[in-house]
Amino acid sequence: MTASVFFGCTFIAFGPAISLFLFTIAREPLRVIFLIAGAFFWLVSLLLASLVWFISVRISNMDNEAQQKGLLIFGVVLSVLLQEVFRFAYYKLLKKANEGLLALSQEETMPISIRQLAYVSGLGFGFMSGAFSVVNILADSVGPGTVGIHGDSQHYFLSSAFMTMAIILLHMFWGVVFFDACEKQCWWAVAAVVISHLTVSCLTFQNPEYVASLVPTYVILFLMGIWAFYSAGGSLRTLKLCLTCKDKDFLLANHRPR
Amino acid sequence: MDQLSTKWIIHLLFSLCFLGVSCNSVGKKIYVDLNNTVPCVRLLNATHQIGCQSSLSGNVGVLHVLESEENLDWVLDSGPNPPYMVILETPLFTRSIMMKLKNGSSRVAGVAFVVPNSNPAGGFSPHTSCPNENSGVYTEGYDPTLANCKNTVWNPLGSGLSYEDFDFPIFSLKDDNDTEVIRQCYIVHNRPVNGSTPRYPLCAMQLFSHMSAVTNTPTCMRRNDINFSISPEYVCDPLGDSNVWGSSRPLNNTAKGHKMWESVVIAAARLDSRSFFSNVAPGTESAVSGFVTLLAAAHALRNATQEAQPNRTILYAFFQGEAFDYIGSSRMVYDMEKNQFPLDMDNIHSVLEIGQVGLRSDSKLWLHTDPVSRRNATVNKEVEELIENLQLVARELNISGEEPNLSQPLPPSSFQRFLLNRPIPGVVLEDHRSEFYESMFDNREYLNITYPPELTPEEQLEYVTDTAKALTEVATMVGRALYKQAGGEDSQLKNINADSQIVRLVKIISINQNFFSNDRPLNLYVGVYQQASEPTALVHHLLANLTGSVLNITQENCNNQREDEEDKESKHVGHTAVFLLLAPPNSTERRGFCVRSTSRVFRALSPAFEEHNYTNKAYSTWTESRWKSIRGRIFLVASHELEMLTLGVGIGVLLTSLLLTYFISSKADILFSSAREPTNATY
Numbered sequence: 001m002t003a004s005v006f007f008g009c010t011f012i013a014f015g016p017a018i019s020l021f022l023f024t025i026a027r028e029p030l031r032v033i034f035l036i037a038g039a040f041f042w043l044v045s046l047l048l049a050s051l052v053w054f055i056s057v058r059i060s061n062m063d064n065e066a067q068q069k070g071l072l073i074f075g076v077v078l079s080v081l082l083q084e085v086f087r088f089a090y091y092k093l094l095k096k097a098n099e100g101l102l103a104l105s106q107e108e109t110m111p112i113s114i115r116q117l118a119y120v121s122g123l124g125f126g127f128m129s130g131a132f133s134v135v136n137i138l139a140d141s142v143g144p145g146t147v148g149i150h151g152d153s154q155h156y157f158l159s160s161a162f163m164t165m166a167i168i169l170l171h172m173f174w175g176v177v178f179f180d181a182c183e184k185q186c187w188w189a190v191a192a193v194v195i196s197h198l199t200v201s202c203l204t205f206q207n208p209e210y211v212a213s214l215v216p217t218y219v220i221l222f223l224m225g226i227w228a229f230y231s232a233g234g235s236l237r238t239l240k241l242c243l244t245c246k247d248k249d250f251l252l253a254n255h256r257p258r
Numbered sequence: 259m260d261q262l263s264t265k266w267i268i269h270l271l272f273s274l275c276f277l278g279v280s281c282n283s284v285g286k287k288i289y290v291d292l293n294n295t296v297p298c299v300r301l302l303n304a305t306h307q308i309g310c311q312s313s314l315s316g317n318v319g320v321l322h323v324l325e326s327e328e329n330l331d332w333v334l335d336s337g338p339n340p341p342y343m344v345i346l347e348t349p350l351f352t353r354s355i356m357m358k359l360k361n362g363s364s365r366v367a368g369v370a371f372v373v374p375n376s377n378p379a380g381g382f383s384p385h386t387s388c389p390n391e392n393s394g395v396y397t398e399g400y401d402p403t404l405a406n407c408k409n410t411v412w413n414p415l416g417s418g419l420s421y422e423d424f425d426f427p428i429f430s431l432k433d434d435n436d437t438e439v440i441r442q443c444y445i446v447h448n449r450p451v452n453g454s455t456p457r458y459p460l461c462a463m464q465l466f467s468h469m470s471a472v473t474n475t476p477t478c479m480r481r482n483d484i485n486f487s488i489s490p491e492y493v494c495d496p497l498g499d500s501n502v503w504g505s506s507r508p509l510n511n512t513a514k515g516h517k518m519w520e521s522v523v524i525a526a527a528r529l530d531s532r533s534f535f536s537n538v539a540p541g542t543e544s545a546v547s548g549f550v551t552l553l554a555a556a557h558a559l560r561n562a563t564q565e566a567q568p569n570r571t572i573l574y575a576f577f578q579g580e581a582f583d584y585i586g587s588s589r590m591v592y593d594m595e596k597n598q599f600p601l602d603m604d605n606i607h608s609v610l611e612i613g614q615v616g617l618r619s620d621s622k623l624w625l626h627t628d629p630v631s632r633r634n635a636t637v638n639k640e641v642e643e644l645i646e647n648l649q650l651v652a653r654e655l656n657i658s659g660e661e662p663n664l665s666q667p668l669p670p671s672s673f674q675r676f677l678l679n680r681p682i683p684g685v686v687l688e689d690h691r692s693e694f695y696e697s698m699f700d701n702r703e704y705l706n707i708t709y710p711p712e713l714t715p716e717e718q719l720e721y722v723t724d725t726a727k728a729l730t731e732v733a734t735m736v737g738r739a740l741y742k743q744a745g746g747e748d749s750q751l752k753n754i755n756a757d758s759q760i761v762r763l764v765k766i767i768s769i770n771q772n773f774f775s776n777d778r779p780l781n782l783y784v785g786v787y788q789q790a791s792e793p794t795a796l797v798h799h800l801l802a803n804l805t806g807s808v809l810n811i812t813q814e815n816c817n818n819q820r821e822d823e824e825d826k827e828s829k830h831v832g833h834t835a836v837f838l839l840l841a842p843p844n845s846t847e848r849r850g851f852c853v854r855s856t857s858r859v860f861r862a863l864s865p866a867f868e869e870h871n872y873t874n875k876a877y878s879t880w881t882e883s884r885w886k887s888i889r890g891r892i893f894l895v896a897s898h899e900l901e902m903l904t905l906g907v908g909i910g911v912l913l914t915s916l917l918l919t920y921f922i923s924s925k926a927d928i929l930f931s932s933a934r935e936p937t938n939a940t941y
Binding site for chain 1: 283284285287288289290318443459461462464891892893894895896901902904905906907908909911912914915916918919920923925926928929930931
């Protein structure tokens with residue numbers, strides 16, 4: 001619509017991701033590198049999925065609406081599966097790299113733990129996924145017009161931005177849970193991640209019923225957030241400690257070298 | 259398996275080449291682009307700018323279809339969502355409404371005018387009521403009682419809209435599906451119901467027609483000269499094109515200046531027209547009727563001037579740019595004065611100009627003369643002789659050639675520029691109907707060029723309408739009068755007859771079926787000098803075909819002006835060879851053949867641009883501005899409150915997430931510590 005809508009939607013979509021980047025990743029060069037590598041892996045998975053979809057659309061009959069819709073669903077499912085495959089591939093690569101890094105470095109401890117790697121790679125996937133979801137919509141939101149002359153809903157920009165924010169945070173949570181599950185060889189957790197990803201992607205087929213697609217997505221986001229919190233090492237006790245500002249005493253009492 | 263994988267690889271590579279996939283982009287959900295828009299552009303002269311302008315990023319306005327002049331109040335005062343983009347139908351495109359919109363231009367974003375499918379009743383002319391009043395011969399110094407149309411107003415319906423300066427864009431839209439979409443959008447979203455304000459989202463339109471030039475011609479020509487970069491950006495271009503001329507007897511073109519013993523009768527017509535909108539100028543009555551008549555007369559005179567040559571040479575001159583302060587004719591007079599034309603002003607014996615002759619009511623044709631030059635006895639005698647010749651010839655053809663009141667001045671015509679130089683005897687033929695003078699409605703409907711409905715297109719081309727018959731009579735009269743004026747024998751007069759098939763050219767030109775294969779009439783706007791205008795080449799080649807003789811030589815020899823390889827160019831003084839591609843009758847195949855004739859073009863650029871003196875009011879100083887893109891589109895706009903709400907929510911989300919993240923990252927050790935095993939350092 002105008003510059004205000006452009007900035008509003010950009011902040012909504014990328015606000016949490018940018019703040020996470022600024023406060024946790026920007027100062028550590030190793031984390032930045034792994035973030036960008038994660039983004040690249042997501043990009044490759046998208047490239048493969050889009051190649052397959054593009055060829056299948058070219059081969060198919062362009063006029064058959066049902067066939068095109070079916071191809072779209074097929075494309076989405078394939079893309080989700082490929083993303084998760086590449087997440088697993090990235091995990092394997094990081095494990096191998098960890099051993100190499102340990103051999104190279106002078107210190108005895110790892111410069112970066114697998115848990116941090118999980119978080120960083122998830123965020124990398126999220127950044128790239130969010131960019132591809134929303135940047136072209138943001139570009140059109142700068143112009144003077146808003147969606148609706150052909151009868152589409154007016155809340156297109158806003159709901160796209162909220163969906164993108166959810167997806168970015170979800171990717172981060174999925175990354176944490178996935179890596180943790182792979183470490184513990186807990187395959188049902190991996191399957192749960194894949195299924196929840198599929199669910200969220202298929203919920204977008206409800207659009208333009210934005211309520212029907214956004215509300216369940218945010219519910220899943222909340223649940224995944226709790227799961228990721230627990231697998232990252234948090235618990236209700238530590239949360240209570242932080243919130244009631246008793247953390248300083250805790251540290252003093254359990255002082256250990258960092 | 260091998261063949262299958264090869265096939266797949268080939269298919270893959272082939273698909274990769276198909277990069278132009280039309281997908282459902284977001285832009286298509288928002289905007290509907292308008293095709294077939296015609297803008298009004300900015301023109302500048304020595305002191306003013308006229309026309310329309312939009313802002314660099316296009317003018318956006320909420321649509322409003324104007325229903326009446328009282329409804330203007332909504333646009334200018336009471337409407338709650340300014341600025342408005344006003345949609346006008348023809349009866350409302352008047353001077354009073356446009357001037358009110360111009361004065362309230364802070365609330366007006368632009369105007370879109372819907373062109374009707376048939377001409378409006380009651381006439382419409384956006385030109386001034388006294389055309390070319392400052393560049394003709396009637397100035398305060400020449401005769402104060404005749405200056406500025408004090409004696410006769412030549413274009414009484416003229417509203418002068420073409421010469422106003424608007425700071426919003428004005429486009430014209432054809433009445434087709436696009437316009438129907440616009441009307442529907444207005445009815446669904448914008449129309450106030452029972453006086454209540456319409457609610458957002460509202461339908462809006464954006465028009466782009468940013469013009470680079472401002473103020474006046476000296477300013478924009480000075481800016482043209484600034485070149486700091488390798489590719490300099492020009493902001494305006496002078497108007498102009500080429501004049502066409504031919505003669506009944508070959509004149510040595512390389513010897514410029516005065517020719518001894520040569521006395522010439524000039525037969526003049528104009529080639530151009532204009533309208534309010536750029537590049538739409540059918541000019542059927544104002545220009546086409548005139549030059550087609552002259553072409554037919556030239557054709558009729560071909561045999562007579564070759565078999566029994568009259569004493570004087572007849573010069574057929576077709577002037578371009580006459581609507582813009584007489585660009586073509588002022589250039590010819592200038593060239594004659596500077597001895598750059600094969601003739602001189604002293605060689606001119608008399609002038610016969612053919613103005614608007616397409617609509618004669620009661621078969622009357624008016625013969626205008628200049629009263630001031632007639633005060634000189636010798637000139638008066640010549641003029642009376644010319645009028646007598648014309649009336650004699652007219653009587654034989656049942657046309658009544660009337661002389662107007664002796665004190666009436668000349669109408670706007672190229673002859674006035676010759677008079678500015680010295681008093682020459684001359685007559686201007688006019689029919690005096692000017693309902694659609696210099697407007698977009700001056701088309702075939704105005705000239706009543708209609709066919710019986712049962713004819714096929716091929717039969718229509720052969721059919722001779724009443725208009726064509728009337729023009730044929732005028733052409734015959736002009737041909738005979740010219741022959742007599744040139745001193746030819748009276749006995750030859752009855753052999754000079756215009757061919758009505760030639761006159762049917764006027765229909766072809768106004769329908770434009772054969773020449774440019776487009777479904778629009780010929781555009782007679784003179785355009786910028788660098789761009790060729792449509793009628794010039796057409797008339798040049800037609801004149802060559804109608805007055806010349808066919809030569810049997812190859813195209814290469816023809817283009818090199820020689821008959822064969824050993825031929826020297828100097829042998830053909832006075833003649834040019836033109837290679838034409840035409841379809842002979844009874845066939846649609848076009849063949850090429852070479853025609854030798856006296857038909858030539860010479861440049862019609864105002865002398866002000868030759869001398870680089872752009873403030874000189876003696877000559878035309880019209881230029882046209884340059885522009886980058888001209889287009890329009892419609893879409894919905896949301897309310898300002900919703901936009902601010904979105905921005906507010908965005909900033910809120912950003913600040914909240916910054917705070918939360920800071921909090922979590924500063925307590926990260928504590929928060930994520932419960933699963934840490936002291937011995938396992940890698941986990």
